[in-house]
Amino acid sequence: MLGAVQLGVMAACVVLFVPMGMAGWHLSRNKMLFFSGALFITLAVGVHLTPYFPSISDLASSVSSFVVFDSRVSCLSLLHDVVWRSHDRSWAWSPSRPVSACAFQKLSPPDASDLLNGSWVVVAGDSQARLLALSLLQLVLGSDRTDSIKADLFKRHSDYQIMVDEIGMKLDFVWAPFVTNLTDMVVGFKRNRNYPDVLVMGSGLWHMLHYTNASNYGVGLERLRSSVVSLLPISPDLGVDGPVAGSLSVRSPHLFWIGVPTLINSMLNTEKKRERMTDAMRVAYNEALQSSKLLRRSGGPLFLLDIQSLSWNCGVRCTEDGMHYDGVVYDAALHIMLNALLIQSHQRL
The missing domain is CATH 1.20.5 (Single alpha-helices involved in coiled-coils or other helix-helix interfaces)
Structure with missing residues (x-):
C-alpha cells in the first residue's frame, strides 16, 4: 500500500x-x-x-511559538512600567500602547485566590520580604482577617506559617536576612526533595548594615545562584526568560527576587545606618547583584521585583524611616509578581 x-x-x-x-x-x-x-x-x-510533511508543520509551529515567546518576554520586561498618582499615592500601569497591549491587571481577591489555589508559596528574607508577605495575605484574606494575624507575622526575627484552607494555599514566611540563610533554605528544599510552587526571596539590607562589603555580598549571591539552579529540573541554559524549554520531569518553581528599596539616607533612624547605608554602597550592592547573574535580566533564574524603582517613584511621602515603605509599594510589587505568574503559566483571567 x-x-x-x-x-x-x-x-x-x-x-x-x-x-x-x-x-x-x-x-x-x-x-x-x-x-x-x-x-x-x-x-x-x-x-x-x-x-x-512534518518539517512544514514544524516550521509553522516554530514560527507561532516564537511569536508567543517574544510576546511573553516583552510583556515581562514591561511589568514595572507603572505611574504614580501623587494626590492619593495610588498606582496604575502606564497607558502607553505597548503596556496596554499586555493587558496587565490588578487582581481581585477571587482572581488571586484562583491563581494561587493549591499552591505552596514561600517568601524568605528580611523586613522587605515580610511586608510583601503581608500584602499577599491582605489580598487573599482581606484586611480584617489579616489584622488578627499581623502580630504573629511581625514577631521580630521569626518565621511564620499559615494555611488558607478556603483555597488550599500554604504560605511560609522564612526569616532569612543574609544570603547564606537563603542558600541554606534552598539546599534544604533539594535535600528534602520538596519544592514550593512559588519562591520569593531577597536579601541585602542586613549585609549592607553589618558587613558593608559589596564584594562579599556578590560572592554569596553567586553561591545562592548555584543552589537555585540545582533546583531546576533541566540543565539551565538561562536567558532573559529563565530556563530553556524542554521536557520537564519535575515542575520548576516560579522564582522571584525582592530588590533592595531606595534608601533615603537622611531619614534612616540610627547613626550606624546613616554611616553605612549610603547611596554609594547601595549602588555597589546593586552592581554585585547584577554581576552575580542571579536575575533573569542578566541570564539567571530569578525575576526581579524592583522595589527600588517602585519606592523611588512613590517618593519620600511613602516612607517614614527611609527604608520601609507604605503598603502601596509592596502592593504594586505583589501585582507585578502575580501578573508575571499569569504570563509564565500561560494563563488569562
Missing part, C-alpha cells in the same frame, strides 16, 4: 497540474490571469500538503 506521503504527492499532482493545464489551454492569451490562477492553486495545494 502507498504511504500517506505518496498518496499526498499523487493527489497534489492531480489537483495542481490538471487545473493548470486546463487554465493554460483556455487562457493562453492572458498570461497574467494564468499566472494568478496557478499561484492560487499552488497555495491551495500547499495548505492541503502541510499535514503530510
